[in-house]
Amino acid sequence: MKYEAVIGIETHVQLKTKSKLFCGCDNDARDKAPNTTVCPVCLGLPGTLPVLNEGAVKLAIRAGLALNGKMGGVTKFDRKNYFYPDLPKGYQITQFDQPIVGPGWVEVPVGDEVVEVGITRAHLEEDAGKLTHPDGADYSLVDLNRAGTPLLEIVSEPDMRSPAEAKAYAQEIYNLMRYADVSDADLYYGNMRFDVNISVRPFDSAQGKAGSKQLGTRAEIKNLNSFRAVERAAEFEFKRQVDLLEKGDRIVQETRGWDETKGKTFSQRSKEEAHDYRYFPEPDLPPLVVTEAMIKAVKDALPPLPPALRRQMHAAGLGGSEIEVLIGQPELMALYARVNQRQLDHKHLKRIVNWLVGEAQRIVLEHGYDASQIDSDAEDLIKLSGLVEQGKLSSTAAKQVLTEVIQNQAHDVEKIAQQKRLIQVSDAGQLEKIVAQVIADNPQSVADYRAGKTQALGFLVGQVMKASRGQANPPMVNDILKEKLSNSENLS
Numbered sequence: 001m002k003y004e005a006v007i008g009i010e011t012h013v014q015l016k017t018k019s020k021l022f023c024g025c026d027n028d029a030r031d032k033a034p035n036t037t038v039c040p041v042c043l044g045l046p047g048t049l050p051v052l053n054e055g056a057v058k059l060a061i062r063a064g065l066a067l068n069g070k071m072g073g074v075t076k077f078d079r080k081n082y083f084y085p086d087l088p089k090g091y092q093i094t095q096f097d098q099p100i101v102g103p104g105w106v107e108v109p110v111g112d113e114v115v116e117v118g119i120t121r122a123h124l125e126e127d128a129g130k131l132t133h134p135d136g137a138d139y140s141l142v143d144l145n146r147a148g149t150p151l152l153e154i155v156s157e158p159d160m161r162s163p164a165e166a167k168a169y170a171q172e173i174y175n176l177m178r179y180a181d182v183s184d185a186d187l188y189y190g191n192m193r194f195d196v197n198i199s200v201r202p203f204d205s206a207q208g209k210a211g212s213k214q215l216g217t218r219a220e221i222k223n224l225n226s227f228r229a230v231e232r233a234a235e236f237e238f239k240r241q242v243d244l245l246e247k248g249d250r251i252v253q254e255t256r257g258w259d260e261t262k263g264k265t266f267s268q269r270s271k272e273e274a275h276d277y278r279y280f281p282e283p284d285l286p287p288l289v290v291t292e293a294m295i296k297a298v299k300d301a302l303p304p305l306p307p308a309l310r311r312q313m314h315a316a317g318l319g320g321s322e323i324e325v326l327i328g329q330p331e332l333m334a335l336y337a338r339v340n341q342r343q344l345d346h347k348h349l350k351r352i353v354n355w356l357v358g359e360a361q362r363i364v365l366e367h368g369y370d371a372s373q374i375d376s377d378a379e380d381l382i383k384l385s386g387l388v389e390q391g392k393l394s395s396t397a398a399k400q401v402l403t404e405v406i407q408n409q410a411h412d413v414e415k416i417a418q419q420k421r422l423i424q425v426s427d428a429g430q431l432e433k434i435v436a437q438v439i440a441d442n443p444q445s446v447a448d449y450r451a452g453k454t455q456a457l458g459f460l461v462g463q464v465m466k467a468s469r470g471q472a473n474p475p476m477v478n479d480i481l482k483e484k485l486s487n488s489e490n491l492s
């Protein structure tokens, strides 16, 4: 490889406050009719004044803690001036030079490694409205329900070196924001959007380092709304820029869009067309002082975040891929945490984790999961593992019971197993009786086995399973049969 990618990402996170950033309007406009969650403030009517939402400040501090960001002291708001129909005031209230969250870092798991990505800053700002352009119409529709929704924009350092790292970073920011409970992080509704900045520079593979310290000319790909889109867009853009350099062409600094269907980025506007936003301090909002006491109060209420959870699970002997499945599904993670409180021995824990990342994950992805079931489901999983341990259930049968528990909220695992006729007969005395009967009834197969036709054993095992209506413990049947067949005295 003669080139390496240099990637930084800006992430817009919609904060889950009750009301908007500077007014009392409902912040959840999903399924609401256009222009119904609006007021004079978010409509930008003359003479109105913004009032900062304290809830949004607390969520920004929460996010800042998850990003290991520097906080405390004076932070202020600024006006970013531009005209667009989705922005009725003619300016956006954002933070220019004194953001609420300063430099920080995040640990990003990429395969078996952990890459540290620097966070430049994170700032609060209001979202704009939404424009729709009806097909064939000579007008556009403006919906201002989203105008004034609080956003946190998280800016990373250009620390990522491959599309895979970019994807992993986007995923980890998503995990962090979800566990810190600052956003619904619903990608479908655009609760999180990623802008990927990418440039390429020569790479000296012999020395395993960049051939140049200098960064190349970068392109910014705007408004990606899935991890996969982040990775694919970065892959496409890396190849496009390398091809240009190889041909001796120049890369222009520009903003590009992403066409999901074609799998291509396309030019939107070049640097020459960039706006001059004429930032200046917002005169209607006083600077905000973030005190140590405010930070501490938020920190004390912060639930465990992915880095700490990963360390705990690693210490409990879980593997990297199991850990990432659990982190990626907070319901399963909560179920795991509940089970783990019982300090089971490793064999039980491992068996339950296998169920969680296998069957249970499949069910949760297909059918969703009701978090109020966590306590009782945790108890059921522990009992179920006990039944397997005692030889009363095969592991295949246990998965059938698990489906009833997770999908259909049935709770008495032993009863479910009985109703489904899944309980195995593992009582040696009982099995020996059945085996003796089968041997007596099938003299020809017994003779065949003794004559060296080992496949006759399979037939006899099948007969025992049939006689027990499928409930005999197969490994035990196998052992008892072999023993009896090798010992003629036992033939009665």
Ligand SMILES: [Zn+2]
Binding pocket: 020, 023, 024, 025, 037, 038, 039, 040, 041, 042, 043, 148
């Ligand atoms: Zn409003």
